[in-house]
Amino acid sequence: MTEKSMKKKVSRRKFIKIAIAAAVSFELIYVLFGLLGKKKPKIDSASLFNAGKVSSFENNKIYPFTSGRFYLSRFDDGGLLAISIKCTHLGCMVQTDIKTKGFSCPCHASKFNKYGEVLSPPATRALDVFQIVIENGQVKVDVNKPIKRRGFNVSQLTYA
Ligand code: FES
Structure with a gap:
């Protein structure tokens, strides 16, 4: 060289x-x-769905809001999560499921855990969530903007 x-x-x-x-x-x-x-995306407060007083939601319970098309889950640490009622498979309305302590879909039997993550197919994606805002002790949910996600993480929870 x-x-x-x-x-x-x-x-x-x-x-x-x-x-x-x-x-x-x-x-x-x-x-x-x-x-x-x-x-954080700006929220038009007029479009928020008022779910009620934070104090009216007990820990470890799921509250249905069919008119808002979401379930409000409050977990054992007080964290709140607004989970879409719409199945991520073909859009049927999921129902609470006592066995899984989460949700199941009546159309094709997809199952989701309490965080909305898929337990059994055909759905392949976790249920969407909605942003929650706590204003004057009220839980308000931005039902106009479903948030797609792969799974659950604690950053999705809202605390009073
Ligand atoms: S629409 Fe829910 S499993 Fe098919």
């Missing part, structure tokens, strides 16, 4: 390293600024 070709190879390696470092840097900047710039 000549000295010239060695220099060429080294400079090519250097170029690739710089290109990779630049790509990683751009990705990091994009992710960081993307996360910093994320804001």
